[in-house]
Amino acid sequence: MASYARTSEDFRQRDGHGVRHQLRINERIAHEYGCRVVAVYTDNGCTASKPGVARPGFDRLLGDLTRGHEADGQALDGVVCVADDRLYRRPEDLARFFAALTSRPGRVYVDQRGVRDPYSQEGLLEAVRSLEAAVTETRVRSQRVSNWHWARAVEGVPHSGPRPFGWLGDRITLHPEESTLAEQAINDRIGGKAVRAIAREWCDAGVTGTRGSRPNAQTVTQIMTAPRVCGYRANRGALLLMPETGQPVLGQWEPIVTPDRWKAVCATFSPGSLYLHRGSGTPRLTGQRASPRHLGSGFLRCGATRSDGTPCRGALCAQKGRSRKSPYVYTCGSCAHCSISGPLADEALERILFSEAPPGLRLPESVRRRWQSGEAGLDEKRRNIASIITCCVVRPGVKGNHAWDYSRVEPLWRLPDHSPSTAAIG
Ligand SMILES: [Zn+2]
Numbered sequence: 001m002a003s004y005a006r007t008s009e010d011f012r013q014r015d016g017h018g019v020r021h022q023l024r025i026n027e028r029i030a031h032e033y034g035c036r037v038v039a040v041y042t043d044n045g046c047t048a049s050k051p052g053v054a055r056p057g058f059d060r061l062l063g064d065l066t067r068g069h070e071a072d073g074q075a076l077d078g079v080v081c082v083a084d085d086r087l088y089r090r091p092e093d094l095a096r097f098f099a100a101l102t103s104r105p106g107r108v109y110v111d112q113r114g115v116r117d118p119y120s121q122e123g124l125l126e127a128v129r130s131l132e133a134a135v136t137e138t139r140v141r142s143q144r145v146s147n148w149h150w151a152r153a154v155e156g157v158p159h160s161g162p163r164p165f166g167w168l169g170d171r172i173t174l175h176p177e178e179s180t181l182a183e184q185a186i187n188d189r190i191g192g193k194a195v196r197a198i199a200r201e202w203c204d205a206g207v208t209g210t211r212g213s214r215p216n217a218q219t220v221t222q223i224m225t226a227p228r229v230c231g232y233r234a235n236r237g238a239l240l241l242m243p244e245t246g247q248p249v250l251g252q253w254e255p256i257v258t259p260d261r262w263k264a265v266c267a268t269f270s271p272g273s274l275y276l277h278r279g280s281g282t283p284r285l286t287g288q289r290a291s292p293r294h295l296g297s298g299f300l301r302c303g304a305t306r307s308d309g310t311p312c313r314g315a316l317c318a319q320k321g322r323s324r325k326s327p328y329v330y331t332c333g334s335c336a337h338c339s340i341s342g343p344l345a346d347e348a349l350e351r352i353l354f355s356e357a358p359p360g361l362r363l364p365e366s367v368r369r370r371w372q373s374g375e376a377g378l379d380e381k382r383r384n385i386a387s388i389i390t391c392c393v394v395r396p397g398v399k400g401n402h403a404w405d406y407s408r409v410e411p412l413w414r415l416p417d418h419s420p421s422t423a424a425i426g
Contacts, residue, residue: 001030001035001036001037001038001076001077001078001079001080001110001357002037002038002039002040002041002061002064002065002070002076002078002079002080003023003026003027003030003037003039003040003041003080003081004026004041004042004057004058004061004078004079004080004081004086004087004088005018005019005020005022005023005026005040005041005042005043005081005082005086006022006042006043006048006055006057006087007019007022007043007044007046008018008046008047008048008049018044018111019042019043019044022081022082022086023040023042025112026080026081026082027083029080029082029110029111029112030080030110031348033110033114033115035077035078035080035108035110037080038070038074038076039064039070039071039076041057041060041061041064041397042057043055043056043057043058046058047089048085048086048087048088048089048090048093048128048382049090049138050359050360051090051092051359051362051364052358052359052360052362053359053360057253058087058093060391061079061100062096062097062100063100064347065079065100065101065103065107066077066100066103068103075105076107076109077106077108078101078108078109078110079107079109079110080099080109080110080111081109081110081111082111082112083111083112083130084111084127084130084131084134085130085133085134088131088134089131089134089135089138089224090131090135091131091193094127094131098118098124098127101118102118102119105119109123109127110216116252122322125210132256133379138171140163146410149235150235153233153235153240153249154233154240154242154249155252156233156249156251156252156253157252158171158172158228158251158252158253159171162210162211163210164210164226164228165182165209165210165223166178166179166181166182166223166228166229166256167179167254171253172252172253172254173253173254174254174256178207179254179256181202181207182223182224182229182256183257185198185202185220185223185224185257186224186229186256186261186262186265187261188255189265189268190261190265190268195217195220195221195224196217198217198220198348199215199216199217199219199220202215202220203215214291216310217334218313218314218334221269221274221275222275224265225262225265225266225269225274225275226275227239227248227262227275228251228253228255229255229256229257229263230255230256230257230258230259230261231250231251231253231254231255231259232248232249232250232251232259232262233248233249233250233251235295236273241327251311257262261412270333283409293318293328293378294318294328294342294348295346295378295381295382295385296316296318296330296342296345296346296349296392297317297318297385297390298315298382298419299349299382299385299391299392300315300316300330300340300345300391300392300394300409301314301315301391301392301393301394302314302315302316302332302334302335302337302338302393302394302396303338303394303395303396303408303410304332304335304337304338304392304396306335309409312332312335312338313335314332314333314334314335314336314338315332315333315334316330316331316332316333316338316339316340316345316376316394317330317331317333318330318342319331321341321342325341325343326341326342326343326344327342327343328342328343329342330342330394331344333380337396338394338395338396338397339396339397340397340408340409341404344404344406344408345392345394345407345408345409348392348406348408348409349385349392349409350371351406352389352392352409352411353371353384353385353388353389354368354371356411357388357413358413361388361413363384363387363388367384371384387414388413388414389411389412389413389414390412390413390414391409391412392409392410392412393409393410393412394408394409394410395407395408395409395410
């Protein structure tokens with residue numbers, strides 16, 4: 001009999017204590033049902049809920065079951081495990097496990113509840129019931145985590161992460177010099193001043209970002225248009241609203257300007273450069289709510305280098321193209337040195353989503369089917385993109401080279417924990 005044990009990644013002790021404990025119970029169960037453990041398979045600190053996460057012990061178990069014997073040649077006549085959810089929490093794994101287990105006749109599956117016949121309909125149904133319970137539990141657990149983040153955000157607790165420009169380390173109290181600069185910049189901008197000029201003034205005055213970098217037009221724009229300047233709390237790139245009133249959630253920190261001033265300064269920018277626009281398909285707050293008509297709008301950043309050696313990172317905006325192959329192109333609005341065929345970039349995004357996403361960020365098969373069958377509309381597709389990448393950096397093309405080079409579009413993956421980003425100069 002094969003004995004399998006697994007602890008999940010969030011298990012407190014990763015020292016194998018949990019695994020050893022399970023193996024001991026397996027021994028006891030096997031003994032109670034007149035079986036003997038001849039091989040042990042363990043996965044310590046491995047989740048079974050996420051697709052693409054390797055479980056070497058599980059894979060070895062399936063290999064040995066299919067082959068009929070363990071490494072030393074002893075026949076395997078069944079599997080013992082404390083509970084089904086150690087073995088599988090996803091339908092794919094259940095199917096693989098059952099196929100391997102029943103690849104030879106006469107095997108049993110044993111757990112704390114007794115011996116099960118994996119060849120019978122009842123045995124399979126019971127496994128499916130366990131799977132359903134596991135899937136529900138996984139869903140409830142991730143819901144619980146996002147509820148926790150949401151509850152904190154609604155309380156107006158500041159973002160974690162780097163200190164935002166304008167506030168002290170407590171993220172509540174205004175930084176005297178920085179907040180004055182930010183307020184002045186907002187007033188200047190509303191009065192018609194170019195952001196580049198403001199950034200240059202800050203550089204000349206020796207102002208640096210909270211992590212020591214030199215201000216540029218983009219970072220200054222981010223600072224001015226971040227909802228936090230007027231006390232509004234954003235969450236995952238969208239303004240957080242109170243569910244009861246629909247009013248923006250107010251943060252606990254001291255604001256730099258009034259909401260009206262913030263709206264006024266946002267209105268001086270094209271939507272693409274606003275803080276709230278970063279890496280997300282969420283609706284704008286200011287100006288017209290023009291919904292983008294192209295898949296890549298808002299997701300593409302300029303990969304060109306400016307004359308001073310710093311990366312441009314301006315937003316690429318869709319424009320009319322000149323050829324039949326590229327009826328539209330995405331072009332950098334800041335430096336105009338980077339441009340990419342619209343269909344090429346959109347195809348590259350699709351490949352990134354479905355072929356290049358790392359484990360943990362892969363989209364479910366159902367999403368791919370909706371996407372590729374044409375069922376998913378533009379908004380839905382853009383939400384899919386926003387769920388796994390923050391943006392893509394587009395490398396400028398080589399002049400005269402018209403090859404269709406997907407690698408020019410390089411994704412920046414979302415962190416698995418979806419931690420909200422902050423607008424500190426970085
Ligand atoms: Zn550029």
